[in-house]
Amino acid sequence: MPNQPRARPVDPESAARIEAIIARHAGREGPLLPILHDVQAEFGFIPEAAQPLIGQALAMSRAEVHGVVSFYHDFRATPAGRHVLRLCRAEACQSVGADALADQLRVALGLDWHQTSDDGALTLEPVFCLGLCACGPAAQFDDRLVGRATAAGLLALAGGRA
Numbered sequence: 001m002p003n004q005p006r007a008r009p010v011d012p013e014s015a016a017r018i019e020a021i022i023a024r025h026a027g028r029e030g031p032l033l034p035i036l037h038d039v040q041a042e043f044g045f046i047p048e049a050a051q052p053l054i055g056q057a058l059a060m061s062r063a064e065v066h067g068v069v070s071f072y073h074d075f076r077a078t079p080a081g082r083h084v085l086r087l088c089r090a091e092a093c094q095s096v097g098a099d100a101l102a103d104q105l106r107v108a109l110g111l112d113w114h115q116t117s118d119d120g121a122l123t124l125e126p127v128f129c130l131g132l133c134a135c136g137p138a139a140q141f142d143d144r145l146v147g148r149a150t151a152a153g154l155l156a157l158a159g160g161r162a
Contacts, residue, residue, distance in 0.1 A: 017042055018050050019053065032058060039054070044079050044080065083158065084122075084125060085105070085123070085125070085157075086127040086130070087105065087124070093133070093136035098136060101154075104151040105124070105151055111123075113126050137149050139154055141157040
């Protein structure tokens with residue numbers, strides 16, 4: 001593939017871990033998403049250097065793999081903070097104050113969407129529907145779902161990072 005920029009090479013130990021994940025899915029129909037989920041579980045994100053390895057194993061271009069990584073909101077290309085705060089941006093939550101809540105939190109935390117605090121403690125992400133439409137505004141702090149979320153409640157979960 002001429003004229004395609006190259007990803008940084010992956011170190012041998014990481015390459016071995018990625019190749020072991022790929023091998024676990026050998027022969028499986030449609031293995032790309034399960035491989036990506038496992039790589040993210042292993043590394044906390046999907047390293048750019050992993051994408052050519054995955055593509056080569058699946059006879060896909062790096063661009064095709066990157067397209068899937070960038071399309072799905074749950075995949076991340078950079079490490080997240082130790083904690084992740086997700087705020088629902090869907091219409092049902094917007095109708096009950098999610099926009100104002102998002103504005104309050106972004107100011108209080110000093111973060112915008114997809115940013116991580118300087119100390120690496122917290123990443124703020126938008127999400128489109130957590131399935132708590134009747135209890136909006138909804139949020140998720142790590143694995144904990146929060147209905148009828150308030151700025152005070154979410155800041156308390158985030159360790160009072162105001």
